[in-house]
Amino acid sequence: MVDALRAKDETAFRDVVTGYHSSMIRVASYYVSSRAVAEEVVQEAWLAVVKGLDKFEGRSSFKTWVFTILSNQARSRGAREHRTVPFSSLDADEHTPGVPGDRFQPPSDRWAGHWSEPPSPWTDVPAARLESSETRSLIFDAIRSLPPKQREVIALRDVEGWSPEEVCSALSISDGNQRILLHRARGKVRSVLEQNFAPAVTP
Amino acid sequence: MTSYEDFPCEQAVTMVTDYFEGALSVEERAVLERHLSWCDWCATYVEQMRETIRLAGTLREEDVPAPVMDVLLEALHQMRGS
Numbered sequence: 710m711v712d713a714l715r716a717k718d719e720t721a722f723r724d725v726v727t728g729y730h731s732s733m734i735r736v737a738s739y740y741v742s743s744r745a746v747a748e749e750v751v752q753e754a755w756l757a758v759v760k761g762l763d764k765f766e767g768r769s770s771f772k773t774w775v776f777t778i779l780s781n782q783a784r785s786r787g788a789r790e791h792r793t794v795p796f797s798s799l800d801a802d803e804h805t806p807g808v809p810g811d812r813f814q815p816p817s818d819r820w821a822g823h824w825s826e827p828p829s830p831w832t833d834v835p836a837a838r839l840e841s842s843e844t845r846s847l848i849f850d851a852i853r854s855l856p857p858k859q860r861e862v863i864a865l866r867d868v869e870g871w872s873p874e875e876v877c878s879a880l881s882i883s884d885g886n887q888r889i890l891l892h893r894a895r896g897k898v899r900s901v902l903e904q905n906f907a908p909a910v911t912p
Numbered sequence: 913m914t915s916y917e918d919f920p921c922e923q924a925v926t927m928v929t930d931y932f933e934g935a936l937s938v939e940e941r942a943v944l945e946r947h948l949s950w951c952d953w954c955a956t957y958v959e960q961m962r963e964t965i966r967l968a969g970t971l972r973e974e975d976v977p978a979p980v981m982d983v984l985l986e987a988l989h990q991m992r993g994s
Contacts, residue, residue, distance in 0.1 A: 714988075722988050723981060731976035748977075755984050808957075813922040822920025827953035828960055839963070845971055852968075867968035873933065884935075892929035899964040 711771055715762050726755060729772070732869050733779055739853050739860055740780070740787035750786050754779040773879035780861060807896020834906045844902070851901040855894050862887055863894035919947050924954045928961050 713721035737747035812826040865871040930936050948955045
């Protein structure tokens with residue numbers, strides 16, 4: 710594929726750009742203010758890919774290389790937009806656990822470490838609501854609000870469906886670190902969904 | 913990790929991603945699965961983590977407008993020195 714691009718094969722280039730497009734737009738959208746800006750960033754990333762083709766050494770896969778370029782560009786574009794990452798709604802701390810400690814019984818309790826505020830099942834939530842566009846935009850906003858590394862890991866693993874190996878390679882992180890970041894990210898997205906799907910409180 | 917009676921929910925929830933990813937030891941996996949077999953709360957939590965992953969995947973269903981190819985193809989030719 711890289712050889713075809715180096716040879717300026719237009720058909721190959723068209724296929725690659727089209728194949729990666731939706732995925733790249735989504736990934737860029739987590740960093741910048743609008744879809745329009747995301748499209749610009751993706752275009753800039755492709756220009757950088759074309760420019761850098763000769764420097765690509767094939768140490769990572771072509772896909773992870775393209776996405777590394779993309780996220781670098783998206784990150785700096787986001788910074789130029791003065792979009793400081795909105796940590797307001799979710800904890801900025803990279804080290805918070807997936808579930809807040811106060812949802813468990815304190816160490817002094819007979820049931821120390823067991824749930825004091827257990828999760829309510831979502832089995833009563835209608836499928837149409839679970840899979841609504843509101844739910845999707847809630848998840849999108851939750852991912853956007855995550856600390857950068859957690860955001861990248863959950864976006865590539867759970868949204869784009871990449872393998873752990875691909876994510877580790879794209880982000881230059883260890884497998885263990887990847888799982889920790891993924892766990893925290895999923896935990897926070899789950900808790901946003903939990904608040905949203907919580908059954909109405911009856912007094 | 914000791915007997916499953918002592919195994920707290922607070923610890924079970926930290927293991928969910930490692931569980932899904934196949935990163936637990938045989939013993940850890942056994943202890944967690946035993947815990948999940950009687951603790952409905954943690955089983956609910958695990959189910960919700962699964963559902964969270966599934967729902968995150970639905971973000972892929974959003975429509976994305978097609979790429980603007982002209983500019984890129986022009987760049988391909990220019991930059992590749994034609």
